[in-house]
Amino acid sequence: MLTEKQRPPSIIQEELSELNALIRKEQDLIQKYPDKISLKFGLDSLKDRESYLLSELKQSYERYQIDAFDFVFEGDVIREHSISLYFIGEFSSALQEVVTSISQSIIDKPTVKGSIPKEIVNASQMDLVATATGSFRIVVASHETQLGDSIPKKSLQSLNSLTDCEDDKTRIKEIGRYIGIRSMKKYQNLMGLIYKSNAKLKMYDSIVPEGFNTKEISTDLARRIYTAIGEVADMPNERKTYFGKLTGVNVRSFTFEFVIDETDEIIKGSFSNTLAEEAKKRLDSMSTIEFIISTTFDDVLDEEKSKWSIGNFVD
Template sequence: MNTFDNLRKRINETDDVIRKIEQNYSVLKLPDFVSNLEISSLNMRKIDLERDLERESKAQQSEQLEVKLYPKNLPSGAVPVRTLVEVLGGLQDLTDSVANTLLNQPSNRGPIPQEILEGNSWVLTNVKAGSFIAELNLDHDLLLSLEDTEIPQKTIIGELFSLFNASDEEESLLEVISGLGGRTLKYYMEWSKKLRELDTPIDLNWVSSESISNQIIKFDPEKAERIFKVLNEKLASYEEEFTLTGRLTGVNVRTSTFEFEFFDKGSERKDTIYGRIQKNTIVPAVDFLDKKCRVDLLKITTKSSAGREKIAWNLKDVNKPEYN
């Protein structure tokens, strides 16, 4: 049983106890002030439980992140403004980029749509001592999701923490960042460079009540330096656009993914492409399921220093073929 359900259960149990006391004292015909003393104590308990329930309800409507900074030569609870702005600003940029990849498209071209920026903005809700702790909230925005059961902000932070968990290993970073696009690679490289230059260790703690468990990621200047070198010197990402004619054999609305079959030019070999589909393309794409069509695709290739490639495809648009 989660915290929210447990609190509701305790409130209901308190109501049951109050009703039983009222009934018992009524049967015994005792003075009202006797029952009021006991009931008033239970009502105070109920008020405290309802206050906790309200806080828990609000917590379940957002993702919470604690950013703990360890600035040198400063007392607990103090942090340079420049350091705070650089750390939180870089984190917001990364969140914006991952949100754009998952909810729109992964290209580093063009601005990120305003609705995505507004729907995925971290809000500083509290600061605490203990080095310096900034508490951030990211409200759930179901208007950006594809289904009411899907919380996009949880998915976004999950992808972000998968990137952070890749640490400074080149192959691990290649696996994760290849699907997040060139903009995310650029922003992560810039942020790791700032963390190195600021010389301030930080902890990121995803403390949301709905997350599987608290996830803490630690960055120190040395780790940030290693991540920056991998992203700047060993990984490369580039984009290409293609228009292909073939058959759309699969569209998954929940995961925003597609499957497309086509024949290679000059050969009889059939190829299949799997990838992510842009949100505004999903509805029209469903009408072309298992039909011949023409698709506009973005191909993102990420290479490691060893020559290993990871390719991510993004379906931008789907139309009737120019010829049958």
């Protein structure tokens, strides 16, 4: 039960909305009458109240076992008290996609083709619950109540680790092994949106969850991160050796079909022209072959794609 002094989030959100209108009005008056010191004192008082309400909102959500976070925007996407609708829509979508993709690696496994399961999408959902001044501020919260840290909070912790890497390719690649190529591409899209929009992002400015720190991503840093991910996001080639039957060989297209003896799994792929004669000799015979598997991410299909090629014939 909430005591009289412990207000529910909806009441705090309502006051925040009313306060935002007062702050905008005060800022407009200061622009009109810049020499009036009383207006500046009044604005400072309103902003102090806003800081208090944001802290109260965080605590109120915590009582409902919901995690809350705030994000502040600056740059070309801001015009006085407003923000580009296109940008905030794209940002919200990109942030949710990063969180949902990383959630896949937390709940199940980091890389899955096709759509992410509905239960993971639901568990990772975040809601926009408030806006505030401070250039332009949004407050988001986990959709589902949960004992302990929510899935969005755990995902954002991984995002924090990525932002800590800045444009260090070695560190980015290390984290990429755990969260998967899909998450890396989603993170790259988020950074691309920030730098291409000439925006600046401050994460966890007034609402700082336990274990988090305020983080700032400038336009230049977002650009450098975006470039770094583009250079390291593709998964390293993997090599696997199987015994089986080479059931198909096409020396014109340099493609093959191979059936693994142990599992009857069919592998289709390509080979270099230097292996064409050897592949023809081994058609319809049992062979041990080392394959090279290269994995890339298809942005259109939103899934990983693996390409198999013959590395060499072992026997």
